[in-house]
Amino acid sequence: MKSYLAAAIQMTSRPDLDRNLTEAEELIDLAVRQGAELVCLPENFSFLGPEVEKIQQADAIALKSEKFLKTIAQRFQIVILGGGFPIPAADNKVYNTALLIDRNGQELARYYKAHLFDVNVPDGNTYQESSTVMAGMELPPVYHSDTLGTLGLSVCYDVRFPELYRHLSKQGADVLFIPAAFTAYTGKDHWQTLIQARAIENTCYAIAPAQTGNHYGTRHTHGHALIVDPWGTVLADAGNKPGIAIAEIDPRRLTRVRSQMPSLNHRVF
Template sequence: MKSYIAAAIQMTSVPDLQKNLVQAEELIELAKGRGAELVCLPENFAFMGEEKDKIAQAEVIAQSSEKFLKTMAQRFQVTILGGGFPVPVSTGKFYNTALLIDPSGQALARYEKVHLFDVNLPDGNTYRESSTVMAGNRIPPVAPTKELGNLGLSVCYDVRFPELYRHLSQMGADVLFVPAAFTAYTGKDHWQVLIQARAIENTCYVIAPAQTGNHYGMRHTHGHATIVDPWGTILADAGDKPGVAIAEINPIRLEQVRRQMPSLQHRVF
């Protein structure tokens, strides 16, 4: 593993596939121009609209998203995480799928989100992800890479389940991905502290690309795409507008924190 620049992209995706892919390409190019070798797109980067519309277009979104990720990785010679897009299954639902692509266009890892967001919030919004999404049934993978370290996948609501990240750290993860479309209501209180907690307790870098702003109807997201170091220090925060959070992933810093705070070696249970 070497020292390198990573980018957590922040988008305001809408119910328009082509418009979203244009926005994503512009932000990937911006990240590449700032030296990024690892670029991470948020959950729902390709489409963010009503679930019925996502279901109706899922096949096209899935094919376009995967082709887009491979094309961007090769064009810009970066490793790209597509943080979540729908992949249809035979039940009529779809997997919320994260895909990691290397600079040659080859898939390094694929993960279907296992924790589904079924919540009634005090702001009047109700979310029933399970109504259209099939929960994944596989433990999230860690993708070993020579230059970028061991990369652990997750998606959004997973961040509230620390046992998932403990598994990833036990599998040797150096970097944890948390691509998200966190609600504005929960994000203002929970987003930053959850991201920092996952970094601190697993002594890993966390890269958390995000959605921000108003997408359709009453769907508002929190923003603050973030990169956090293994000590829990926020290295970059994209604020509440579309953009890019950029920071260095440094193996010397990783080793230093793990040596100073060897909590993973002290686990009893």
């Protein structure tokens, strides 16, 4: 593993597939121009709209999203994470899918989101992700890279389930991906705290690309795409507008923190 720059992309995706992919490409280009070798897109990067529209367009979204990720990775010679897009499953449902692609456009890892957001948020909005999404039934994978470290996948609501990240750290993860479309109401109180907690307790870097702003109707997201180091220090915060958070992933910092706080070696259970 070497030092490198990683970017967490922040978007305001809407119910418009082509527009969203154009916005994503512009932000990826900006990240690469600043030196990013690893670029991470948020959950729902290619489509964020009403559930009925998502299901109706699922085949097209899946096909274009995967093709986009592979084409972009080759064009910019980067490793890219597509942080969540629908891939058709059974029973007229989809998998919320995170996909990691290498510089040659080859798939490195795939994860189907396991924890689904079925919550009545106190701001009056109700979310029932399980109505259209089939939960993944396998633990998320890690990908071992000689140059980028060991990368662990997750998606959004997973961040509230620390056992998932303990699994990733036990598999050797150095970097945790937490792409999200976090609600504005919960985000203001919980988002940064949860990202920092997952980084601290696993002594890993956490890269958390995010959605921000108003997407359609009353759907608002929190923003603040983050990159957090293994000590819990926020290295980059994208604020509340579309843009990027970019920071160095430094193996020396990882080694130093794990030496200073060797909690992973002290696990009892």
